[in-house]
Amino acid sequence: MSEDWAAVAKAIDERVHELGWRQRELAERSHVSQAIVRELQHHTVERRRSPRTLESLSVTLGWHPQHLDAVVHGRTPSEVDEPVTDPGDTVWSRLEGIETRLAEIAERLDELHTDLSTVIRHVRDSKE
Numbered sequence: 001m002s003e004d005w006a007a008v009a010k011a012i013d014e015r016v017h018e019l020g021w022r023q024r025e026l027a028e029r030s031h032v033s034q035a036i037v038r039e040l041q042h043h044t045v046e047r048r049r050s051p052r053t054l055e056s057l058s059v060t061l062g063w064h065p066q067h068l069d070a071v072v073h074g075r076t077p078s079e080v081d082e083p084v085t086d087p088g089d090t091v092w093s094r095l096e097g098i099e100t101r102l103a104e105i106a107e108r109l110d111e112l113h114t115d116l117s118t119v120i121r122h123v124r125d126s127k128e
Helices: 005-019 023-030 034-042 051-060 067-072 091-127
Strands: none
Touching (some): 005 023, 023 034, 034 051
């Protein structure tokens, strides 16, 4: 079954505008990195996402926990009060979430390292 990430982007974008939020606010409230929120909302990177990421965004946006999963797979999303049919709360899905978060942390550390190196070079150059 194909995945419709453009539909996910549209759903997130419309809901964020309805709520009057900015990307940063959605990222902070959902505990999903702003980079991932941006990629999903603007459909810039199309790749499989952790069920936990989609669930966190869905719940934060006031939807059923499986709302975005249903959207990406072309299903009609459940109502907020309907039970979760497959919580995806397996060791593997949790591990996938941890791996995703570690990759985000590593990327941020690389950016900080680059910024710090630039500052150190600038300070050294200004002393000479």
